[in-house]
Amino acid sequence: MRLVIISDQHEKLGVLHGDVLIHCGDIGNGFERTAGEVDRLDEWFSRQDFKRILCIGGNHDFQLEDRVGTRNPVLHHAIYLQDEEVTIEGLHFYGAPWTPELVTWAFYLPPDMMRAKWDLIPERTDVLITHTPPLDVLDRNRLGRACGCPDLGWRLADLRPRIHCFGHVHASGGVRELEGTTYVNASMVDNSYKIARRPYEFDL
Secondary structure, eight states: OEEEEEBOOOSOOOOOBSSEEEEOSOOSOTTTTOTTHHHHHHHHHHTSBOSEEEEOOOTTOHHHHHHTTSSSOSOSSSEEOSSEEEEETTEEEEEEOOBSSOTTSTTBOOHHHHHHHHHTSOTTOSEEEESSOBTTSSOBOTTSOBOSBHHHHHHHHHHOOSEEEEOOOGGGOEEEEETTEEEEEOBOBOTTSOBOSOOEEEEO
């Protein structure tokens, strides 16, 4: 199974190819809150060459957050995951959008509620999709400050998924292997919000 992982692109790409496309959040511009950005993302998903597309929210995604819980589907051409699991060809994927610290942004939760959300992640998870990184794993911003979630890091010590993919911290895009887990900061943009990296691809 070919996984293609992206995050934080804040603008649409061309057509990508693989088996499962994973979007780790920040599909929109949270500074301007442009109308219709969720529908534009959904239209872009409709043109991609994948068997399944999985998507979560990020701290910029106010419109996505507003659509959750309404009568309308969040997305028509992708599976939106919010504290949910989906199984594809025997692999267990779990997605959660929550981000620490950024109180006035989308999908923020205070620490006690954040811990409760991470506790929901099933032990059998093969691919974990979050927007925030765990603390001290590909989470340094351009000033060198660690911006990851400590509670997520503690949960991962028990989970050990095969892949944990996220974004959020543009300055730390890349891949790191640690204690049996491949960590992927799939942020595609630099600190100026310009595309700076290609999608990450893995075969499982």
